[in-house]
Amino acid sequence: MAKIVKLLTRLKSNSFFQIIQRTLVILFPFALIGTFAQVLSTSFLSVGGFFGSIFKINAWLPHYQALRILFDDLSQLTLGMLTIAGAFEAAKYTAKYYQKDDQMAGLTAAICYGLIFFHRMKGNTVTIEMRYYDYHWLLVGIVVGYLVGRIFKRHGMDAQQQAPHHDLILNRAFGALKPIFVAVFWALILHAVFGLVRFYRVDSYVLNAIQNFTNQPSSFTFTMMSALLTTVLAWFGFAGPLAFSTKVVETEVWDNLSYALSHGSSWKIPHPYSASSLYHSFGTFGGTGVLLALVIAMIVASRNRNSREVSQWSLFPAIFNANVPMMFGIPVLLNPLYLVPFTLLPLFNMAVASLFIWLHVMPPVAYPVPSGTPGPLIPFIGTNGNVMALVIGAFIIVLDVLLYLPFIRLAENVDQAMLREGGRTNETA
Structure with a gap:
């Protein structure tokens, strides 16, 4: 048992693991709020839900459908956007770990992750797949944030410890330009790759392969x-x-x-x-x-x-x-x-x-x-x-x-x- 504890302690002390843990914990309040909203919508405010069917919610609660939509929206804007928030926090913690500008790193990671999965199809139609932004893709968001943080480690300036001042903030913005350009450049590459994946329907083939696996x-x-x-x-x-x-x-x-x-x-x-x-x-x-x-x-x-x-x-x-x-x-x-x-x-x-x-x-x-x-x-x-x-x-x-x-x-x-x-x-x- 002592050897197992020692091994797990060493693993948990790893910087990447620490960044993952801190990112998840800081997102906990939003995950909690979103999950509460999801449960209320599904179980209580749906006619086919557990409590909704038992208490016949449609017979006595006025505007229950509007309430359900309200909680659905709250759930979508919390659980549905956790990956963007995860990219921000992972980059922030990574940059802070290496004593770089954590706020600029976080903003850069959030923008880079959004850029990767945002693209236009033929006809100039904007298509955003929201499934890439919810908590099921959080690991990808954390990895993007971690990599952006590492880019700031390599190309960014050391964090400014002085009191906020207009000139210092401007210097901070100019100091972050190089890592921002580098991060956005790689995000554009991945953006193009993802566009090709969607254009040739590679993601659909993967999804169909998973469904075919269970289609037995x-x-x-x-x-x-x-x-x-x-x-x-x-x-x-x-x-x-x-x-x-x-x-x-x-x-x-x-x-x-x-x-x-x-x-x-x-x-x-x-x-x-x-x-x-x-x-x-x-x-x-x-x-x-x-x-x-x-x-x-x-x-x-x-x-x-x-x-x-x-x-x-x-x-x-x-x-x-x-x-x-x-x-x-x-x-x-x-x-x-x-x-x-x-x-x-x-x-x-x-x-x-x-x-x-x-x-x-x-x-x-x-x-x-x-x-x-x-x-x-x-x-x-x-x-x-x-x-x-x-x-x-x-x-x-x-x-x-x-x-x-x-x-x-x-x-x-x-x-x-x-x-x-x-x-x-x-x-x-």
Whole structure:
């Protein structure tokens, strides 16, 4: 254990890793606000949402659709723009680490990232793909910001420590011209490359390849493989194959539902081990990575006050399977301390659920579930109220909490080791 702590401490002390961690944490408040807005829109203000359907929101709340649009806009302008903010913060922290002009570096990175994915198609039409600006592309934004910060390290002037003054600010602006020109030059190169990618539809071919990968008849083995790929990509911040719906998946969902409706139960549906029956029903309690269990474990057992506070704020969205606040606030995203449980616990949940389905203890999930349904209730509602599905879902989340505890202890030991190392460094200095 001591060797593992030492290795992780060394990794976490790396400057690039530190920049990633600081960038994610500083974006936490915006991720939290955006996620709250998303949950309210999806679960509470939608006619097809969990609480919206239970309380018949359209029957008594005037202008509920306008309210939903309002929260959707708030979500889009927070979660939907996190990558731009991530590029800004990563460049700022990088430049500050090397004692260069951090504000100019941050502004340059934000502009460069926007320039890369902004282009005109034939007919002089401006096309902006907003998917490149939301949190799923945050890793790319951080890398762009880090590289811009390194450009400022190489070509920029040292940071001005004097009090603000017109002449000093002007000198600062002129001192940043060279790294700005260099960064914008490379951003223009990438802008042209991205334009060619879009013109020749390379991105569409990649997306189709991912969809074709999932466009296969479901089986236990294939569903588990797809889930593993999905969780690994989610740890890097990207959407995995199970985030895409395909014709085969839609056909299997309808086959299962048709059988369940015609026979009055889902006990013998034709596709019991599909992604809908396993991954979306048991592998996403609190979102990808089963982060509802991490939230509960942090609140109950963490000795770190900041981690407990982040978890308390993240509990509400995690109940409704929104994991972005925990991904940023702890952070879990790109954090090697949580890689193993984040990627493997969903598979563990699916394996346990499959065992109980195979033993005929509970039926597989086949019925539709309202959007924004709390994770542990999805198996219960999706089996048309089977009590054993509710019990097994609760049993699985308890196991998940227990399995997250050792990793919380490991993370806290690494943090303590870093504090000791920092103390020794200060004493030596």
